[in-house]
């Protein structure tokens with residue numbers, strides 16, 4: 001006998017609910033190779049990630065490399081920016097994607113604060129606080145870094161960092177050694 005059961009279930013069942021979207025802030029830095037091209041491509045790579053809904057990049061700024069020993073004028077200068085990222089990814093999944101993009105752009109981890117083709121740090125994730133073996137959010141050094149605070153304020157003059165407050169009140173906001181990128185390679 002031929003079954004009368006319909007092949008297609010006529011009842012549309014909703015899938016699992018989508019995780020809610022939040023804003024995260026990612027710091028971007030590069031001091032080796034074609035820094036502008038790498039940063040532009042990294043922003044595109046981020047926008048193409050499944051679970052990333054929107055990426056709003058800041059203007060870029062230039063600054064001398066800060067090493068563990070202090071400012072190193074003899075090292076290649078950095079270009080830095082930040083990007084506001086609207087995402088449904090959980091923080092560790094977003095970190096996975098940041099590290100995948102770093103590796104795709106030739107990032108080599110040799111020395112701490114060493115020269116690099118691309119650095120992507122997760123600065124803030126909504127208003128969450130995270131501290132485990134892989135991830136500390138908000139990034140513990142963000143508030144003292146002119147190369148993070150200055151471009152973030154260029155993107156959002158009202159920016160706040162959870163646990164810190166308004167960025168425009170910080171000393172790092174007035175770091176005169178962090179200058180707008182003039183489009184000319186040093």
Ligand SMILES: Nc1ncnc2c1ncn2[C@@H]1O[C@H](COP(=O)(O)OP(=O)(O)OP(=O)(O)O)[C@@H](O)[C@H]1O
Nearest residue numbers: 109112113119120121122123134135136137139141
């Ligand atoms: N908020 C964060 N963003 C990125 N990496 C983080 C964060 N918190 C902890 N980490 C961990 O830090 C490790 C080292 O990251 P990375 O090599 O980018 O450090 P760095 O850029 O040299 O130094 P800094 O953390 O001072 O910016 C990563 O493997 C990652 O697990």
Ligand SMILES: Nc1nc2c(c(=O)[nH]1)N=C(CO)CN2
Nearest residue numbers: 029063064065066078113147
């Ligand atoms: N100017 C500048 N210096 C740095 C930077 C950076 O992005 N810009 N990143 C570092 C480690 O994250 C260490 N030093």
